[in-house]
Amino acid sequence: MDTSISLAHSIEEISANAWPARIRQTMGCWQLRAFDGITKRANSVLPLYKMPDYEWWMDEVERFYQHQSLPIRFQISDVSPQPLDEMLAAWGYQIEGQSAVYTATCHEILACAHIDDVLQVIVSSALTQEWMEAFIHIEEIPLHMKGFYQEMFQTIGLQQGFIQVRSQGECVGIGTVVLERGWAGLFNLATAQHFRRQRVATRAIHALAEWSLQHGAENVYLQVVSDNDKALALYRKLGFQHLYRYHYRTKY
Structure with a gap:
């Protein structure tokens, strides 16, 4: 094959x-x-x-x-x-x-992602209520959906990391990573609206790649909507390469 x-x-x-x-x-x-x-x-x-x-x-x-x-x-x-x-x-x-699905190595990401110390990061191996509140707020998820998403995160049986990117104490970016078979899957990358285009996503991906490498995963994958040109440009800049495409077929 x-x-x-x-x-x-x-x-x-x-x-x-x-x-x-x-x-x-x-x-x-x-x-x-x-x-x-x-x-x-x-x-x-x-x-x-x-x-x-x-x-x-x-x-x-x-x-x-x-x-x-x-x-x-x-x-x-x-x-x-x-x-x-x-x-x-x-x-x-x-x-x-x-x-589409894109992949990179953690070392490629760390080499390509130029960061500074203006933004701080907190990565936790456990789901916290503080992270959930930030997730609900930044992703603009209706409050009645919080329990469903919390259950979904708790259903994952693999090693996870939950990141908050902070500026002067305010959480302005989030993300999650799930580790399996030497791979780190990046999910839920989101930036607060008033902090977009300020390298929050770059800081989050750098921190998640660093955390993943420390926990035994050398490779990273992520999924991105095909017409999200801004995200695609960032991922390519950070060393990600296209692997394959996917879509859904639905009958209502």
Whole structure:
């Protein structure tokens, strides 16, 4: 198998573990995931490696999501089995959330990310209420959703890091990192609106790469929406390179 394809398969697996669903049902190599409709990733089918080897597989998918009162959604990547994407398109599934996965080494990030001491960072290995409050505020998440997100973070069974970037005592940036198999997945990178374009994200990524290296992960991956030009420019500047694309196919 081509090295890039093998790596993409591995990252599809570990990123699913890094953002887990409350309910997971296996169907051969596939995972059917549900978590109260919170985020597309945690409420979609992850089709890995090959198509199911029986004809009524779509009936099982439909029953699963109907039972959860959720739309039927598939996460389709460059390494999903062929010809699944074409089949779903023919069945009326709509494309959503076109995104890409980028990778870098921690050493590349540390070499490329030029930082100063104006911004301070706090990285915790445990989820704290202080971090949750900052997450809810900066991401502008409705307060009634706080419990769902807190449960999701607590569901992750892997080693995690939670970062706050601070300026004069105010939290102006956040992020999380999840470690598995020598890889660090960066998630939830966000900057307070009034502090954007002030290198907060660069400081956060530098600190998370440093923390990941100290905890045994030499490589980093992240996911980014394909039309987020500002984020893509930053990631490329920090040494990230494109690995593969993914999108969702949804039927409402």
